[in-house]
Amino acid sequence: MSTFTNPLKERLKEAEPLYGLWLTMGSETAAEALAHAGFDWLLIDMEHSPNDSSDVIAQLRAIAAAHLPTEPVVRIQANEPWLVKRVLDAGVRTVMFPNVTSAGEAARVVSYTQYPDVNAPGGQRGVAGVVRAAAYGMRRDYLHGANAQVASIIQIESAAALGEVEKIAAVPGVDCLFVGPADLAASLGHLGDSKHPDVAAAMTRIIAAARAAGVGAGIFAMDATQAKQYREMGFNFVALAADVIWLVRATRQALQEARS
Numbered sequence: 001m002s003t004f005t006n007p008l009k010e011r012l013k014e015a016e017p018l019y020g021l022w023l024t025m026g027s028e029t030a031a032e033a034l035a036h037a038g039f040d041w042l043l044i045d046m047e048h049s050p051n052d053s054s055d056v057i058a059q060l061r062a063i064a065a066a067h068l069p070t071e072p073v074v075r076i077q078a079n080e081p082w083l084v085k086r087v088l089d090a091g092v093r094t095v096m097f098p099n100v101t102s103a104g105e106a107a108r109v110v111s112y113t114q115y116p117d118v119n120a121p122g123g124q125r126g127v128a129g130v131v132r133a134a135a136y137g138m139r140r141d142y143l144h145g146a147n148a149q150v151a152s153i154i155q156i157e158s159a160a161a162l163g164e165v166e167k168i169a170a171v172p173g174v175d176c177l178f179v180g181p182a183d184l185a186a187s188l189g190h191l192g193d194s195k196h197p198d199v200a201a202a203m204t205r206i207i208a209a210a211r212a213a214g215v216g217a218g219i220f221a222m223d224a225t226q227a228k229q230y231r232e233m234g235f236n237f238v239a240l241a242a243d244v245i246w247l248v249r250a251t252r253q254a255l256q257e258a259r260s
Contacts, residue, residue, distance in 0.1 A: 006093040008071040009151040012176050012216035017231050022242035024049035028062040030243050035066035043073040047098050057090050084112040089131035094151040101160040103167035110173035113150040120147055151175040157183035162202050169213035176216035176237055177206055207234040
């Protein structure tokens with residue numbers, strides 16, 4: 001059998017932009033419909049949305065049902081090893097870690113994604129063979145290919161993380177730095193003002209750190225115009241807002257047009 005692969009992991013190293021969307025509604029129907037839209041990736045958010053482990057599995061199946069090369073990503077609730085283990089066992093290959101503040105923490109969360117072996121002696125992922133990721137035990141090659149397929153996306157959301165961003169980017173196993181604009185702005189003393197010059201300067205530094213380390217640079221955009229601006233800055237992994245944002249925005253606009 002061939003080893004499992006994660007195309008997104010390799011594409012994060014390229015300059016070509018990868019566009020995705022946040023899934024926050026806990027709806028497998030929405031996930032399946034949006035998978036047909038042609039996004040490069042869709043992120044199932046467990047941190048700020050009502051998605052639990054069962055919701056994640058349902059949405060993974062829904063995305064797969066579209067039969068398109070859309071990679072599911074999961075942002076976990078907190079950087080705990082049991083949460084990482086649970087989503088990886090469910091079949092997730094790309095994990096986003098929220099609010100990582102140091103290179104040491106980045107190395108620690110990466111270790112949670114790795115089975116201990118000669119290439120990852122510090123790996124802390126527990127072994128369970130009869131899981132969805134291994135086709136419930138029918139993919140005997142899973143254990144030997146799992147480490148290489150995992151992509152780790154590290155969120156830079158604080159002044160502390162910004163101060164160590166070059167060291168964080170250089171941690172082996174880090175595949176992408178992802179800016180949380182709202183939290184980063186707040187941490188820098190500009191709550192509610194992600195367009196402040198200090199925040200823009202921080203973004204420039206993060207992009208530079210990612211480029212120097214050969215990893216991706218990602219960010220959350222509120223609309224297509226902002227997504228293009230971020231792409232021009234050098235971000236290559238861009239979230240085009242979220243499912244609930246587009247639902248509310250489009251329906252409100254349609255209702256206003258109907259009433260006018």
